[in-house]
Amino acid sequence: QKEVEQDPGPLSVPEGAIVSLNCTYSNSAFQYFMWYRQYSRKGPELLMYTYSSGNKEDGRFTAQVDKSSKYISLFIRDSQPSDSATYLCAVGDNYGQNFVFGPGTRLSVLP
Amino acid sequence: KAGVTQTPRYLIKTRGQQVTLSCSPISGHRSVSWYQQTPGQGLQFLFEYFSETQRNKGNFPGRFSGRQFSNSRSEMNVSTLELGDSALYLCASGDRVQETQYFGPGTRLLVL
Numbered sequence: 001q002k003e004v005e006q007d008p009g010p011l012s013v014p015e016g017a018i019v020s021l022n023c024t025y026s027n028s029a030f031q032y033f034m035w036y037r038q039y040s041r042k043g044p045e046l047l048m049y050t051y052s053s054g055n056k057e058d059g060r061f062t063a064q065v066d067k068s069s070k071y072i073s074l075f076i077r078d079s080q081p082s083d084s085a086t087y088l089c090a091v092g093d094n095y096g097q098n099f100v101f102g103p104g105t106r107l108s109v110l111p
Numbered sequence: 112k113a114g115v116t117q118t119p120r121y122l123i124k125t126r127g128q129q130v131t132l133s134c135s136p137i138s139g140h141r142s143v144s145w146y147q148q149t150p151g152q153g154l155q156f157l158f159e160y161f162s163e164t165q166r167n168k169g170n171f172p173g174r175f176s177g178r179q180f181s182n183s184r185s186e187m188n189v190s191t192l193e194l195g196d197s198a199l200y201l202c203a204s205g206d207r208v209q210e211t212q213y214f215g216p217g218t219r220l221l222v223l
Contacts, residue, residue, distance in 0.1 A: 032211060034211050034212075036214070041199075041219070042216060042217070043115075043117075043201050043214040043215050043216045043217045044154075044201070044214045045214070046211060046212075046213055046214075049211045088154065090212075092211065098167065099144070099156065099212060100156075101146075101153065101154040102153075103153040104153060104154075
């Protein structure tokens with residue numbers, strides 16, 4: 001079993017749709033949870049970061065963590081064509097030394 | 112604050128050659144991690160340096176090595192290049208607590 005699993009997609013949605021991206025992780029030692037957005041041929045850009053269960057909102061983006069289920073989600077409201085990218089989830093341990101990334105979900109938002 | 116910078120951005124090498132990639136972290140960050148990203152394998156962790164010491168290492172052969180200087184800048188070296196080393200090499204910087212990481216734009220390496 002991989003440490004972090006993520007549906008690779010691709011996922012295509014119409015502009016304005018609500019997008020739900022999900023990851024599961026296997027090790028309860030992970031305490032930090034991140035979402036990165038990566039445009040083609042660019043480095044990943046940190047979108048959201050949290051260390052507690054529950055929701056964290058930032059503009060159109062909401063990160064949700066359920067530590068009991070080892071499940072993390074990213075919701076994008078009012079999706080835009082500029083949101084078309086690969087979204088990577090990542091988890092980190094309590095010592096800041098071990099980060100594991102999901103394989104990424106490729107999202108296309110169609111105008 | 113300036114972001115993470117990586118040089119060169121693109122590189123073409125032939126099999127058997129060696130290559131050195133450079134990374135300058137965000138000012139004040141002392142942790143630098145290196146990752147290899149390929150379409151098939153995704154992001155794979157190479158190693159992490161903190162205050163000039165390798166603190167963590169991924170599962171890569173010894174041909175991949177790195178170092179960190181006193182100013183936190185880091186270099187990664189790959190010797191005896193193989194075709195399979197063609198990838199995007201990403202550097203990420205973090206602070207002492209390292210709750211998260213910030214990535215540079217990457218160096219795209221093509222091995223012919």
